Amino acid sequence: MIVFQIVFASCLLIFILWKWKGSYWQSRNIPCIEAKFPFGSIADIVLMRKTIGEVYDEIYYQLGDAPFGGIYRFWWPALFVKDPELIKTVFVKEFPSFHDNDYYVNPDVDPILGLNPFNSKVFSDKEMAAHSMTFFLDGFETTAILLGFILYELSLNALPQEKLRQELLKVGTSLDDFEFDMIHEAEYLDRVVMETLRMHPSGTSFARSCTQDITLRSADGREVFVEKGTPIILPMYSVHNDSKYFPNPDVFDPERFTEENKATRPQFSFFPFGGGPRTCPAQQQQQIQQQHQFSTNNNNNIINDGSNSSSTTNKNKQKLKTTKTNNSSSSSNYITITNNKNHFNIINNNNSSSTTINNKKQLQQPKTKTNKTPKTNATKTNNHK
Numbered sequence: 253m254i255v256f257q258i259v260f261a262s263c264l265l266i267f268i269l270w271k272w273k274g275s276y277w278q279s280r281n282i283p284c285i286e287a288k289f290p291f292g293s294i295a296d297i298v299l300m301r302k303t304i305g306e307v308y309d310e311i312y313y314q315l316g317d318a319p320f321g322g323i324y325r326f327w328w329p330a331l332f333v334k335d336p337e338l339i340k341t342v343f344v345k346e347f348p349s350f351h352d353n354d355y356y357v358n359p360d361v362d363p364i365l366g367l368n369p370f371n372s373k374v375f376s377d378k379e380m381a382a383h384s385m386t387f388f389l390d391g392f393e394t395t396a397i398l399l400g401f402i403l404y405e406l407s408l409n410a411l412p413q414e415k416l417r418q419e420l421l422k423v424g425t426s427l428d429d430f431e432f433d434m435i436h437e438a439e440y441l442d443r444v445v446m447e448t449l450r451m452h453p454s455g456t457s458f459a460r461s462c463t464q465d466i467t468l469r470s471a472d473g474r475e476v477f478v479e480k481g482t483p484i485i486l487p488m489y490s491v492h493n494d495s496k497y498f499p500n501p502d503v504f505d506p507e508r509f510t511e512e513n514k515a516t517r518p519q520f521s522f523f524p525f526g527g528g529p530r531t532c533p534a535q536q537q538q539q540i541q542q543q544h545q546f547s548t549n550n551n552n553n554i555i556n557d558g559s560n561s562s563s564t565t566n567k568n569k570q571k572l573k574t575t576k577t578n579n580s581s582s583s584s585n586y587i588t589i590t591n592n593k594n595h596f597n598i599i600n601n602n603n604s605s606s607t608t609i610n611n612k613k614q615l616q617q618p619k620t621k622t623n624k625t626p627k628t629n630a631t632k633t634n635n636h637k
Protein backbone atom coordinates (compact mmCIF):
# COMPACT_ATOMS: atom_id res chain seq x y z
CA MET A 253 0.00 0.00 0.00
CA ILE A 254 2.75 2.40 0.98
CA VAL A 255 4.62 1.66 -2.26
CA PHE A 256 1.48 2.48 -4.24
CA GLN A 257 1.11 5.78 -2.36
CA ILE A 258 4.74 6.75 -3.08
CA VAL A 259 4.39 5.93 -6.79
CA PHE A 260 1.09 7.82 -6.97
CA ALA A 261 2.54 10.86 -5.16
CA SER A 262 5.61 10.89 -7.47
CA CYS A 263 3.45 10.71 -10.61
CA LEU A 264 1.23 13.48 -9.29
CA LEU A 265 4.27 15.63 -8.51
CA ILE A 266 5.75 15.13 -11.99
CA PHE A 267 2.36 15.90 -13.56
CA ILE A 268 1.93 19.11 -11.55
CA LEU A 269 5.51 20.17 -12.31
CA TRP A 270 4.97 19.43 -16.00
CA LYS A 271 1.70 21.39 -16.12
CA TRP A 272 3.27 24.31 -14.26
CA LYS A 273 6.60 24.56 -16.08
CA GLY A 274 5.49 23.10 -19.44
CA SER A 275 3.27 26.11 -20.13
CA TYR A 276 5.82 28.70 -18.92
CA TRP A 277 6.17 30.50 -22.25
CA GLN A 278 2.51 30.16 -23.28
CA SER A 279 1.41 31.81 -20.05
CA ARG A 280 3.70 34.76 -20.84
CA ASN A 281 2.48 35.05 -24.43
CA ILE A 282 5.91 34.31 -25.88
CA PRO A 283 6.04 32.39 -29.20
CA CYS A 284 7.33 28.94 -28.40
CA ILE A 285 7.86 25.35 -29.39
CA GLU A 286 5.40 23.20 -27.49
CA ALA A 287 6.69 21.00 -24.67
CA LYS A 288 6.01 17.33 -25.38
CA PHE A 289 6.10 14.90 -22.46
CA PRO A 290 8.68 13.93 -21.23
CA PHE A 291 11.53 15.57 -23.21
CA GLY A 292 10.05 19.00 -23.97
CA SER A 293 11.26 20.41 -27.32
CA ILE A 294 14.45 18.34 -27.49
CA ALA A 295 13.24 14.71 -27.77
CA ASP A 296 15.31 14.13 -30.92
CA ILE A 297 18.48 15.21 -29.08
CA VAL A 298 17.78 13.09 -25.98
CA LEU A 299 16.90 10.04 -28.10
CA MET A 300 20.01 10.72 -30.22
CA ARG A 301 18.00 10.84 -33.43
CA LYS A 302 19.44 14.23 -34.39
CA THR A 303 22.32 16.46 -33.32
CA ILE A 304 21.87 19.58 -31.21
CA GLY A 305 22.69 21.65 -34.30
CA GLU A 306 19.99 19.98 -36.38
CA VAL A 307 17.30 20.34 -33.74
CA TYR A 308 18.16 23.99 -33.04
CA ASP A 309 18.22 24.68 -36.77
CA GLU A 310 14.68 23.29 -37.07
CA ILE A 311 13.55 25.40 -34.12
CA TYR A 312 15.16 28.48 -35.71
CA TYR A 313 12.86 28.15 -38.72
CA GLN A 314 9.81 26.92 -36.82
CA LEU A 315 9.86 30.16 -34.83
CA GLY A 316 9.31 32.03 -38.11
CA ASP A 317 9.90 35.77 -37.97
CA ALA A 318 9.93 36.02 -34.18
CA PRO A 319 13.17 37.61 -32.88
CA PHE A 320 13.13 35.16 -29.94
CA GLY A 321 11.06 32.24 -28.73
CA GLY A 322 10.67 29.79 -25.91
CA ILE A 323 11.71 26.16 -25.91
CA TYR A 324 11.66 23.45 -23.23
CA ARG A 325 14.53 21.22 -22.26
CA PHE A 326 12.48 18.55 -20.50
CA TRP A 327 10.21 20.85 -18.47
CA TRP A 328 12.79 23.58 -17.98
CA PRO A 329 12.14 26.65 -20.12
CA ALA A 330 14.99 28.17 -22.17
CA LEU A 331 14.99 31.28 -24.34
CA PHE A 332 16.01 30.87 -27.98
CA VAL A 333 17.40 34.14 -29.40
CA LYS A 334 17.41 34.60 -33.19
CA ASP A 335 17.75 38.31 -33.84
CA PRO A 336 21.38 39.51 -34.32
CA GLU A 337 20.63 42.70 -32.33
CA LEU A 338 19.43 40.65 -29.38
CA ILE A 339 22.39 38.31 -29.73
CA LYS A 340 24.58 41.41 -29.40
CA THR A 341 22.59 42.42 -26.32
CA VAL A 342 23.28 39.05 -24.68
CA PHE A 343 26.97 38.97 -25.62
CA VAL A 344 27.86 42.63 -25.13
CA LYS A 345 25.32 45.23 -23.98
CA GLU A 346 23.82 43.27 -21.07
CA PHE A 347 26.86 41.11 -20.35
CA PRO A 348 26.43 41.43 -16.54
CA SER A 349 23.17 39.50 -16.88
CA PHE A 350 24.66 36.76 -19.07
CA HIS A 351 28.27 36.27 -18.04
CA ASP A 352 27.99 32.56 -17.31
CA ASN A 353 27.88 29.70 -19.74
CA ASP A 354 24.99 27.32 -19.25
CA TYR A 355 27.01 24.33 -18.16
CA TYR A 356 28.66 23.33 -14.94
CA VAL A 357 31.48 20.89 -14.28
CA ASN A 358 31.68 19.86 -10.64
CA PRO A 359 35.28 20.53 -9.42
CA ASP A 360 34.97 17.48 -7.13
CA VAL A 361 34.33 15.28 -10.16
CA ASP A 362 36.84 16.96 -12.49
CA PRO A 363 39.25 19.22 -10.56
CA ILE A 364 40.81 20.54 -13.78
CA LEU A 365 37.84 21.28 -16.06
CA GLY A 366 35.69 22.18 -13.05
CA LEU A 367 37.71 25.31 -12.32
CA ASN A 368 36.53 28.49 -13.96
CA PRO A 369 39.19 31.20 -14.49
CA PHE A 370 36.46 33.83 -14.43
CA ASN A 371 35.66 33.09 -10.80
CA SER A 372 39.21 33.34 -9.43
CA LYS A 373 41.26 36.36 -8.41
CA VAL A 374 44.55 34.68 -7.51
CA PHE A 375 45.57 31.46 -9.26
CA SER A 376 46.97 28.46 -7.40
CA ASP A 377 49.17 25.89 -9.16
CA LYS A 378 46.15 23.68 -9.70
CA GLU A 379 44.21 26.56 -11.21
CA MET A 380 47.10 27.43 -13.50
CA ALA A 381 47.12 23.81 -14.70
CA ALA A 382 43.36 23.98 -15.20
CA HIS A 383 43.54 27.17 -17.25
CA SER A 384 46.40 25.85 -19.37
CA MET A 385 44.23 22.83 -20.09
CA THR A 386 41.32 25.10 -21.05
CA PHE A 387 43.55 26.97 -23.50
CA PHE A 388 44.82 23.71 -24.93
CA LEU A 389 41.35 22.20 -25.36
CA ASP A 390 39.75 25.40 -26.66
CA GLY A 391 42.59 26.12 -29.05
CA PHE A 392 43.58 22.77 -30.45
CA GLU A 393 40.50 21.24 -31.99
CA THR A 394 39.01 24.53 -33.19
CA THR A 395 42.17 25.36 -35.13
CA ALA A 396 42.51 21.85 -36.58
CA ILE A 397 38.86 21.76 -37.65
CA LEU A 398 39.12 25.15 -39.31
CA LEU A 399 42.27 24.19 -41.18
CA GLY A 400 40.62 20.97 -42.38
CA PHE A 401 37.55 22.82 -43.61
CA ILE A 402 39.58 25.52 -45.38
CA LEU A 403 41.40 22.81 -47.34
CA TYR A 404 38.11 21.02 -47.97
CA GLU A 405 36.36 24.12 -49.33
CA LEU A 406 39.39 25.06 -51.43
CA SER A 407 39.43 21.54 -52.88
CA LEU A 408 35.85 22.04 -54.07
CA ASN A 409 36.22 25.64 -55.21
CA ALA A 410 38.97 26.07 -57.72
CA LEU A 411 38.57 29.77 -58.42
CA PRO A 412 38.93 30.91 -54.79
CA GLN A 413 41.83 28.47 -54.50
CA GLU A 414 43.57 30.00 -57.47
CA LYS A 415 42.88 33.55 -56.29
CA LEU A 416 44.34 32.68 -52.90
CA ARG A 417 47.40 31.10 -54.48
CA GLN A 418 48.03 34.21 -56.54
CA GLU A 419 47.79 36.38 -53.44
CA LEU A 420 50.12 34.15 -51.46
CA LEU A 421 52.66 34.03 -54.26
CA LYS A 422 52.67 37.81 -54.19
CA VAL A 423 52.72 38.26 -50.43
CA GLY A 424 55.21 35.64 -49.49
CA THR A 425 56.78 32.99 -49.29
CA SER A 426 59.00 30.83 -47.12
CA LEU A 427 58.93 30.00 -43.44
CA ASP A 428 62.14 31.98 -42.87
CA ASP A 429 60.76 35.11 -44.54
CA PHE A 430 57.47 35.17 -42.66
CA GLU A 431 56.80 38.53 -41.03
CA PHE A 432 53.88 39.83 -39.01
CA ASP A 433 53.05 42.54 -41.58
CA MET A 434 52.38 39.93 -44.23
CA ILE A 435 49.21 39.03 -42.38
CA HIS A 436 47.64 42.36 -43.22
CA GLU A 437 48.63 42.03 -46.85
CA ALA A 438 46.92 38.64 -47.24
CA GLU A 439 43.41 40.08 -47.35
CA TYR A 440 41.92 37.35 -49.49
CA LEU A 441 43.22 34.67 -47.14
CA ASP A 442 41.40 36.42 -44.32
CA ARG A 443 38.17 36.32 -46.36
CA VAL A 444 38.68 32.61 -47.09
CA VAL A 445 39.13 31.95 -43.35
CA MET A 446 36.01 33.97 -42.44
CA GLU A 447 33.85 32.32 -45.11
CA THR A 448 34.97 28.90 -43.89
CA LEU A 449 34.10 29.88 -40.32
CA ARG A 450 30.70 31.04 -41.52
CA MET A 451 29.86 27.75 -43.20
CA HIS A 452 31.60 25.52 -40.66
CA PRO A 453 31.77 27.26 -37.26
CA SER A 454 33.53 25.27 -34.56
CA GLY A 455 30.25 24.69 -32.69
CA THR A 456 26.59 25.00 -33.59
CA SER A 457 25.29 27.22 -30.77
CA PHE A 458 26.11 29.03 -27.53
CA ALA A 459 24.25 28.49 -24.28
CA ARG A 460 24.49 31.28 -21.70
CA SER A 461 22.76 31.39 -18.35
CA CYS A 462 20.85 34.46 -17.18
CA THR A 463 22.57 35.59 -13.98
CA GLN A 464 20.15 38.37 -12.99
CA ASP A 465 16.55 39.16 -13.95
CA ILE A 466 16.29 41.31 -17.04
CA THR A 467 13.80 42.39 -19.70
CA LEU A 468 15.04 41.99 -23.28
CA ARG A 469 13.55 44.20 -25.97
CA SER A 470 13.79 43.42 -29.70
CA ALA A 471 14.04 46.10 -32.41
CA ASP A 472 10.34 45.65 -33.28
CA GLY A 473 9.36 46.41 -29.68
CA ARG A 474 8.64 42.87 -28.47
CA GLU A 475 9.64 42.23 -24.87
CA VAL A 476 10.48 39.18 -22.86
CA PHE A 477 11.18 39.08 -19.14
CA VAL A 478 14.06 36.68 -18.49
CA GLU A 479 14.30 35.23 -15.01
CA LYS A 480 17.62 34.54 -13.32
CA GLY A 481 18.70 30.98 -14.13
CA THR A 482 17.00 30.79 -17.54
CA PRO A 483 19.26 29.28 -20.21
CA ILE A 484 19.70 31.40 -23.35
CA ILE A 485 20.39 29.63 -26.66
CA LEU A 486 22.21 31.56 -29.41
CA PRO A 487 22.02 29.46 -32.61
CA MET A 488 25.26 30.44 -34.38
CA TYR A 489 25.13 27.84 -37.17
CA SER A 490 21.57 28.79 -38.16
CA VAL A 491 22.27 32.54 -38.19
CA HIS A 492 25.46 32.01 -40.25
CA ASN A 493 23.47 30.00 -42.78
CA ASP A 494 20.35 32.17 -42.93
CA SER A 495 19.83 33.49 -46.46
CA LYS A 496 18.43 36.70 -44.95
CA TYR A 497 22.01 37.64 -44.09
CA PHE A 498 23.98 35.41 -46.47
CA PRO A 499 22.17 34.81 -49.79
CA ASN A 500 22.81 31.30 -51.21
CA PRO A 501 24.35 30.20 -47.90
CA ASP A 502 25.59 26.87 -49.32
CA VAL A 503 27.88 28.63 -51.78
CA PHE A 504 31.48 29.19 -50.65
CA ASP A 505 32.04 32.84 -51.50
CA PRO A 506 34.87 34.66 -49.68
CA GLU A 507 33.73 37.92 -51.29
CA ARG A 508 31.00 38.13 -48.65
CA PHE A 509 33.75 39.36 -46.34
CA THR A 510 34.92 42.42 -48.23
CA GLU A 511 34.60 45.53 -46.03
CA GLU A 512 31.83 46.76 -48.33
CA ASN A 513 29.76 43.56 -48.06
CA LYS A 514 30.32 43.25 -44.31
CA ALA A 515 28.83 46.71 -43.83
CA THR A 516 25.50 45.54 -45.33
CA ARG A 517 24.86 43.01 -42.54
CA PRO A 518 24.10 43.29 -38.83
CA GLN A 519 27.29 42.88 -36.79
CA PHE A 520 26.07 39.78 -34.98
CA SER A 521 24.94 37.88 -38.05
CA PHE A 522 28.48 36.41 -37.89
CA PHE A 523 30.03 35.49 -34.56
CA PRO A 524 32.34 32.46 -34.88
CA PHE A 525 34.38 33.64 -31.88
CA GLY A 526 31.43 34.60 -29.68
CA GLY A 527 31.35 38.22 -28.60
CA GLY A 528 31.68 40.74 -25.79
CA PRO A 529 33.98 40.29 -22.80
CA ARG A 530 33.95 36.47 -23.11
CA THR A 531 34.87 36.42 -26.78
CA CYS A 532 37.60 33.94 -27.79
CA PRO A 533 40.82 35.43 -26.39
CA ALA A 534 42.80 33.89 -29.26
CA GLN A 535 40.82 35.39 -32.13
CA GLN A 536 43.84 37.28 -33.44
CA GLN A 537 46.26 34.54 -32.62
CA GLN A 538 44.34 31.91 -34.59
CA GLN A 539 44.24 34.35 -37.52
CA ILE A 540 48.01 34.57 -37.39
CA GLN A 541 48.25 30.78 -37.16
CA GLN A 542 46.06 30.16 -40.20
CA GLN A 543 47.75 32.85 -42.21
CA HIS A 544 51.20 31.64 -41.26
CA GLN A 545 50.22 28.10 -42.17
CA PHE A 546 48.88 29.06 -45.58
CA SER A 547 51.38 31.72 -46.53
CA THR A 548 54.33 29.49 -45.87
CA ASN A 549 53.12 26.03 -46.78
CA ASN A 550 50.40 25.95 -49.31
CA ASN A 551 51.20 28.15 -52.25
CA ASN A 552 52.93 25.27 -54.01
CA ASN A 553 50.13 22.82 -53.46
CA ILE A 554 47.17 22.11 -55.66
CA ILE A 555 44.26 20.97 -53.58
CA ASN A 556 41.62 18.68 -55.03
CA ASP A 557 38.81 16.58 -53.64
CA GLY A 558 40.08 13.26 -55.00
CA SER A 559 37.07 12.89 -57.26
CA ASN A 560 37.74 11.74 -60.83
CA SER A 561 34.10 11.68 -61.80
CA SER A 562 33.36 15.36 -61.22
CA SER A 563 33.89 17.23 -64.42
CA THR A 564 34.05 20.51 -62.53
CA THR A 565 36.87 19.22 -60.40
CA ASN A 566 38.75 17.91 -63.40
CA LYS A 567 38.32 21.17 -65.21
CA ASN A 568 39.47 23.03 -62.14
CA LYS A 569 42.47 20.78 -61.70
CA GLN A 570 43.47 21.37 -65.30
CA LYS A 571 43.13 25.09 -64.91
CA LEU A 572 45.15 25.12 -61.73
CA LYS A 573 47.88 22.96 -63.22
CA THR A 574 48.30 25.36 -66.09
CA THR A 575 48.30 28.41 -63.89
CA LYS A 576 50.74 26.88 -61.52
CA THR A 577 53.21 25.97 -64.27
CA ASN A 578 53.12 29.54 -65.46
CA ASN A 579 53.76 31.03 -62.07
CA SER A 580 56.29 28.96 -60.27
CA SER A 581 59.59 27.42 -61.10
CA SER A 582 59.24 24.67 -58.52
CA SER A 583 57.06 21.64 -59.16
CA SER A 584 53.58 21.52 -57.60
CA ASN A 585 52.37 19.11 -54.96
CA TYR A 586 48.93 17.64 -55.23
CA ILE A 587 47.02 17.56 -51.96
CA THR A 588 43.92 15.38 -52.05
CA ILE A 589 41.17 15.96 -49.52
CA THR A 590 38.70 13.15 -49.11
CA ASN A 591 35.73 13.42 -46.84
CA ASN A 592 35.06 10.05 -45.21
CA LYS A 593 31.91 10.77 -43.21
CA ASN A 594 33.59 11.24 -39.86
CA HIS A 595 37.03 12.45 -40.84
CA PHE A 596 39.01 14.10 -43.57
CA ASN A 597 41.98 12.42 -45.18
CA ILE A 598 44.60 14.84 -46.35
CA ILE A 599 46.97 13.08 -48.73
CA ASN A 600 50.13 14.64 -50.05
CA ASN A 601 50.38 12.88 -53.40
CA ASN A 602 54.00 13.73 -54.02
CA ASN A 603 55.52 12.10 -50.99
CA SER A 604 52.55 9.83 -50.25
CA SER A 605 52.22 11.15 -46.69
CA SER A 606 48.72 11.35 -45.28
CA THR A 607 47.02 13.07 -42.35
CA THR A 608 43.61 12.41 -40.90
CA ILE A 609 41.50 15.06 -39.19
CA ASN A 610 38.79 13.53 -37.07
CA ASN A 611 35.80 15.60 -37.48
CA LYS A 612 32.73 13.83 -36.30
CA LYS A 613 31.27 16.83 -34.50
CA GLN A 614 31.43 19.08 -37.54
CA LEU A 615 30.24 16.56 -40.05
CA GLN A 616 27.15 15.98 -37.98
CA GLN A 617 26.10 19.53 -38.64
CA PRO A 618 22.92 19.84 -40.67
CA LYS A 619 23.47 20.18 -44.37
CA THR A 620 19.93 19.47 -45.47
CA LYS A 621 16.84 20.89 -43.87
CA THR A 622 14.57 18.15 -42.58
CA ASN A 623 11.92 20.43 -41.20
CA LYS A 624 11.17 23.18 -43.65
CA THR A 625 10.17 26.63 -42.57
CA PRO A 626 6.49 27.50 -42.60
CA LYS A 627 5.40 29.34 -45.72
CA THR A 628 4.93 32.54 -43.76
CA ASN A 629 8.55 32.58 -42.70
CA ALA A 630 10.59 35.25 -44.46
CA THR A 631 13.74 33.15 -44.39
CA LYS A 632 11.98 30.28 -46.18
CA THR A 633 10.94 32.49 -49.03
CA ASN A 634 14.55 33.50 -49.30
CA ASN A 635 15.30 29.91 -50.29
CA HIS A 636 17.33 28.93 -47.30
CA LYS A 637 18.85 25.49 -48.04
Ligand code: HEM
Nearest residue numbers: 387390391394395398454524525526527530531532534538
Ligand atom coordinates in the same frame (compact mmCIF):
# COMPACT_ATOMS: atom_id res chain seq x y z
C1 HEM B 1 39.69 28.98 -35.37
C2 HEM B 1 40.03 28.91 -34.14
C3 HEM B 1 39.13 29.22 -32.98
C4 HEM B 1 37.78 29.39 -32.93
C5 HEM B 1 36.76 29.33 -34.08
C6 HEM B 1 37.44 29.67 -31.55
C7 HEM B 1 36.16 29.91 -31.10
C8 HEM B 1 35.85 30.15 -29.78
C9 HEM B 1 34.52 30.40 -29.29
C10 HEM B 1 33.27 30.43 -30.13
C11 HEM B 1 34.61 30.60 -27.96
C12 HEM B 1 33.46 30.92 -26.99
C13 HEM B 1 33.36 32.42 -26.84
C14 HEM B 1 32.14 32.84 -26.02
O1 HEM B 1 31.65 32.06 -25.22
O2 HEM B 1 31.66 33.99 -26.24
C15 HEM B 1 35.99 30.47 -27.59
C16 HEM B 1 36.46 30.60 -26.31
C17 HEM B 1 37.76 30.39 -25.97
N1 HEM B 1 38.83 30.17 -26.81
FE1 HEM B 1 38.74 30.03 -28.81
N2 HEM B 1 38.59 29.66 -30.80
C18 HEM B 1 39.64 29.38 -31.64
C19 HEM B 1 40.98 29.29 -31.30
C20 HEM B 1 41.46 29.37 -30.02
C21 HEM B 1 42.86 29.22 -29.65
C22 HEM B 1 43.98 28.97 -30.63
C23 HEM B 1 42.91 29.34 -28.29
C24 HEM B 1 44.08 29.27 -27.35
C25 HEM B 1 45.32 29.35 -27.67
C26 HEM B 1 41.57 29.58 -27.81
C27 HEM B 1 41.23 29.78 -26.49
C28 HEM B 1 39.96 30.02 -26.04
C29 HEM B 1 39.60 30.15 -24.63
C30 HEM B 1 40.55 30.06 -23.44
C31 HEM B 1 38.23 30.38 -24.58
C32 HEM B 1 37.38 30.52 -23.33
C33 HEM B 1 36.88 31.91 -23.10
C34 HEM B 1 35.76 31.88 -22.07
O3 HEM B 1 35.45 30.84 -21.51
O4 HEM B 1 35.21 32.93 -21.85
N3 HEM B 1 40.72 29.61 -28.89
N4 HEM B 1 36.73 30.20 -28.72
